[in-house]
Amino acid sequence: xxxxxxxxGAAANSKLVAELLSLNQRLLESIFAADWATYEKLCDPSISxxxxxxxxxxxxxxxxxxxxxxxxxxxKLPLVTMASPHVRLLGENAAVxxxxxxxxxxDASGAPIxxxxxxxxxxxxxxxxxxxxxxxxxxxx
Numbered sequence: 001x002x003x004x005x006x007x008x009g010a011a012a013n014s015k016l017v018a019e020l021l022s023l024n025q026r027l028l029e030s031i032f033a034a035d036w037a038t039y040e041k042l043c044d045p046s047i048s049x050x051x052x053x054x055x056x057x058x059x060x061x062x063x064x065x066x067x068x069x070x071x072x073x074x075x076k077l078p079l080v081t082m083a084s085p086h087v088r089l090l091g092e093n094a095a096v097x098x099x100x101x102x103x104x105x106x107d108a109s110g111a112p113i114x115x116x117x118x119x120x121x122x123x124x125x126x127x128x129x130x131x132x133x134x135x136x137x138x139x140x141x
Contacts, residue, residue: 043065074105080102083102084099096122097121117137
């Protein structure tokens with residue numbers, strides 16, 4: 001039988017997990033919508049990442065990402081899904097979210113396709129709220 005403190009802790013963790021997944025979904029949607037204002041609000045200015053576009057290099061800061069936002073958004077926004085998300089809380093001020101990202105969109109000929117990436121994103125609670133501080137994105141091999 002769980003005591004009240006354990007039950008309250010589980011409820012708080014459940015609420016925090018839901019909040020982090022919601023923030024992460026907003027982040028993903030901002031990327032595809034080329035919504036720089038939202039992306040900038042959710043990310044720490046010193047964000048770091050490993051992603052295919054960085055060609056094996058650690059990219060640091062926001063300038064690398066801004067280039068892609070400046071290209072503009074697609075005429076039809078894709079559907080972005082976090083499949084099987086796993087949230088690991090690292091104390092009260094940090095969390096790691098791992099999932100498979102599915103992107104449903106139309107190819108150049110108008111046929112529907114789904115692209116797949118494995119992603120891990122690190123969030124840190126700072127004075128202004130939760131900030132995205134690091135991610136690693138790999139193509140599904």
